[in-house]
Amino acid sequence: GQQLNQSPQSMFIQEGEDVSMNCTSSSIFNTWLWYKQDPGEGPVLLIALYKAGELTSNGRLTAQFGITRKDSFLNISASIPSDVGIYFCAGQNSGGSNYKLTFGKGTLLTVNP
Amino acid sequence: NAGVTQTPKFRILKIGQSMTLQCTQDMNHNYMYWYRQDPGMGLKLIYYSVGAGITDKGEVPNGYNVSRSTTEDFPLRLELAAPSQTSVYFCASLRQGKAYEQYFGPGTRLTVT
Numbered sequence: 001g002q003q004l005n006q007s008p009q010s011m012f013i014q015e016g017e018d019v020s021m022n023c024t025s026s027s028i029f030n031t032w033l034w035y036k037q038d039p040g041e042g043p044v045l046l047i048a049l050y051k052a053g054e055l056t057s058n059g060r061l062t063a064q065f066g067i068t069r070k071d072s073f074l075n076i077s078a079s080i081p082s083d084v085g086i087y088f089c090a091g092q093n094s095g096g097s098n099y100k101l102t103f104g105k106g107t108l109l110t111v112n113p
Numbered sequence: 114n115a116g117v118t119q120t121p122k123f124r125i126l127k128i129g130q131s132m133t134l135q136c137t138q139d140m141n142h143n144y145m146y147w148y149r150q151d152p153g154m155g156l157k158l159i160y161y162s163v164g165a166g167i168t169d170k171g172e173v174p175n176g177y178n179v180s181r182s183t184t185e186d187f188p189l190r191l192e193l194a195a196p197s198q199t200s201v202y203f204c205a206s207l208r209q210g211k212a213y214e215q216y217f218g219p220g221t222r223l224t225v226t
Contacts, residue, residue: 004155031213042117042203042217043156088155092213098163099144099213100171103155 006089006104013079014112021087021107022073029091032065032072033101037086046087047074079111114139117218119204125224126194134189134221136204144207145187146171146215147179149200156203162187194225 006023013019023032031050035043047058049065049072056063062075072091076083086108090101120135138145143164148156158171162181176198178190187206191198201222205215 006155033214035217040220042205042219045214045216048214098161098169099207099209099215100146100158100161101156101215103157105153105155 004089004091004102004104006107008107009105010108010110012110012112015079015081017079019076019079019083019109020073021089022071023089023091023104024071025091025102026070028069029093029102030069031092032063033090033092034061034063034072034074035088035090037088037106039085043088076109079109081111081113084109084111116140117204117206117216119202119218119221121221122219123222125226126191128194128196128225130194131190131192132194132223134191134202134204134223136187136189136218137185138187138204138206138216138218139185140206140208140216141184142206142208142216143184144209144215145181146205146207147177147187147189148203148205149173149198150203150220151200159189159202191223196225199223199225 034046037043047063052069054065060077086106088106089104117138146161147159157173160179162168203220204218207215
């Protein structure tokens with residue numbers, strides 16, 4: 001099956017620092033999604049990317065859909081303590097795949113105040 | 114809208130017992146999904162449904178069953194619980210349209226001992 005490699009596995013940063021994480025795939029996707037999961041909660045959608053090369057922002061978050069359609073990255077600027085959580089990338093193909101998601105293993109982010 | 118709701122939030126089962134995890138969405142979404150999340154891993158797809166009366170296997174279906182008699186409900190059944198089914202279970206739904214984005218419930222934490 002499709003594999004997603006997400007890195008880094010974990011990050012420990014100081015409040016105010018910028019953060020970057022990325023995801024690479026062995027095969028192409030039509031859509032890349034980034035989710036955040038707080039402890040004891042379900043994943044919450046942060047950003048969705050639909051076109052190769054697309055760069056999308058959501059507040060302090062910026063994500064890009066790689067031009068090869070096999071990778072994506074997420075940047076968080078000026079981190080704050082509430083950014084703590086696990087960030088997941090997910091790839092999706094529309095239509096015949098029934099929109100099933102393939103998830104990376106997650107990046108655990110810790111922000112030191 | 115309540116979104117995607119799941120019950121129970123926590124459950125402890127003995128080996129060989131059975132139970133049903135409930136999932137309901139009030140967004141009139143066609144597609145629904147069940148995932149399991151093991152520590153340090155991403156989410157793995159168990160079963161999914163593209164509409165009432167239609168279900169199909171995901172990546173890790175063994176030991177589980179589902180049904181979809183209505184658009185709103187998508188219960189997951191464990192017939193003979195095993196320790197390997199100790200996990201956190203998430204239900205998600207998606208409305209086919211411009212935004213192909215899955216929305217997740219808060220999860221059910223299941224322990225089988």
